[in-house]
Amino acid sequence: MELGLVGLGKMGGNMRERIRRAGHTVIGYDRNPDLADVHSLSDLVGKLAGPRVVWVMVPAGAPTQSTIDELAELLEPGDVVVDGGNSRWTDDEKHAEELGARGIGFVDCGVSGGVWGLANGYALMYGGDAENVAKVQPVFDALKPEGDFGAVHAGKVGAGHFAKMVHNGVEYAMMQAYAEGWELLEKVDSVTDVREVFRSWQEGTVIRSWLLDLAVNALDEDEHLEKLRGCAQDSGEGRWTVEAAIDNAVPLPAITASLFARFASRQEDSPQMKMIAALRNQFGGHAVEKK
Numbered sequence: 001m002e003l004g005l006v007g008l009g010k011m012g013g014n015m016r017e018r019i020r021r022a023g024h025t026v027i028g029y030d031r032n033p034d035l036a037d038v039h040s041l042s043d044l045v046g047k048l049a050g051p052r053v054v055w056v057m058v059p060a061g062a063p064t065q066s067t068i069d070e071l072a073e074l075l076e077p078g079d080v081v082v083d084g085g086n087s088r089w090t091d092d093e094k095h096a097e098e099l100g101a102r103g104i105g106f107v108d109c110g111v112s113g114g115v116w117g118l119a120n121g122y123a124l125m126y127g128g129d130a131e132n133v134a135k136v137q138p139v140f141d142a143l144k145p146e147g148d149f150g151a152v153h154a155g156k157v158g159a160g161h162f163a164k165m166v167h168n169g170v171e172y173a174m175m176q177a178y179a180e181g182w183e184l185l186e187k188v189d190s191v192t193d194v195r196e197v198f199r200s201w202q203e204g205t206v207i208r209s210w211l212l213d214l215a216v217n218a219l220d221e222d223e224h225l226e227k228l229r230g231c232a233q234d235s236g237e238g239r240w241t242v243e244a245a246i247d248n249a250v251p252l253p254a255i256t257a258s259l260f261a262r263f264a265s266r267q268e269d270s271p272q273m274k275m276i277a278a279l280r281n282q283f284g285g286h287a288v289e290k291k
Contacts, residue, residue, distance in 0.1 A: 001138045002027070004044045006067055007057035007085070008035040011111065014118035015057065015084075015143060022142035041070050051078040053136055055109075060087045060236070068095050077103025080135050082126075084109045088240055089158035089165065092127065096157040105132035108157060110164020111143075121145030125152055125167070127159030162244070169241030169255040171211075172234075176258035178215055186224065195219040232262045 001024050005016050008030035016026045029044045030036045038044045045052065052075060056067050064087055071081055081099055083092065087108065096106040107128035113120065122143045126133060133140075133153055144151040154163045185194040199216050202208050222228065238259040245252040264270065280286040 001025070001053070002048050003139055004029070004048050004052065004054040005057065006030075006041065006044070006054060006071075008032070009057070010115060011113075011117070012057035014115070015055075015111075015122065018118050018121070019139060019142045024138065024142060041067070042074060045071070045074040050076060051080070051135060052076075053080045053082065053139070055082040055084050055136075055139065057084050057111075060085050060091070064091070065095075068099070072099055072102055072104065075102075075104050078105075080105035080107060080132050082107045082109055082136055082139075083161075084111050086110075086164070086235060086237060087161055088236075089127075089160075089162040092158040092161055096128070105129065105135070106157060107132050107136055108160040109136075109140075110160045110167065112164065112167060117143075121150060123150050123167075125154045125160045125163040127154050127161070127163075128157050165237045165240050165244070168235070168237040169252065169259075172238045172241075172258040172262075173254040174209070174211055176254075176261055178211060182215070195223050231265045233266075234259060234262050238262070 003019060003024060003026050005012060005019075005026050005028045008016060008028045012028070012030070013035060016028050019026050026037075027044055027047050028035070028037045029039075029041060033039060038047060045054070048054070054071055054075065056064060056071075058064055058067055064083060064085055068081060068083070075081070081095070081104060083095065083106070087095075089108070092106070092108040095108075099106045105128070107126055109127075110125040111117075111122050112125075113122035122145070124140055124144055126136075126140065130153075140151055152163070154160050182194065182198065185191050185197055191197060195216070198212065198219060201212055202216060218225070238255070242252060242256050242259055244250075245256070277286075277288045281288045
């Protein structure tokens, strides 16, 4: 089949290559002309035979909205837009309604796989009407990992990005657990080879995972992570997961704590800990450190 792909960055560029390797035609557009096959969305749409499928891989929020707005003016009834970026699921409902008013289908797709997806395939979680999903199915089949698993029609519009959001929340908590365990192992004198302890966990333990494998890779490159600053950003999906938990009265203590730990990582000198230190000094005479 033919696919229009908008956004050819780290993810989009590799996705274009994997889809092409599966025998499909991909026409890609990116604001960087060195990456693009065509130089405008109008050119991209003009080169596709109907019914068209256009997959959008641009940052969530305003960039996605402006791209969908432009595509709405260019596409025709029966065409389908796929949002494969990290959009919030509530935006999907809005986009589906706007495009549906013009007879254009919409599918949201959460994509996981990062820089490893080209070789290993991408985990896909997509939402939308069965009719629209069917038009995109050959691309889903090309992108997913080999075998029976790795892709799911999660439900109606918004379900794909909601599932990917929860996936990322779980990922936050798992990474935080590995990080806390690593710090504690590094702290004690009795454990003399933390990297090899982590490596030993890769086989036969209940906590083995691909994230653990990646942790061992990182420790092989920098055994004590001395080249890194202890600061981690968040992409927004962790926040959305916690907000959704509040809206639905679902307790998420591990995921919420892992998100707040990222906030703490950005503070050179924690204002909260200043108050904790002051209180301990006030009620117990505990020593404080002066600047």
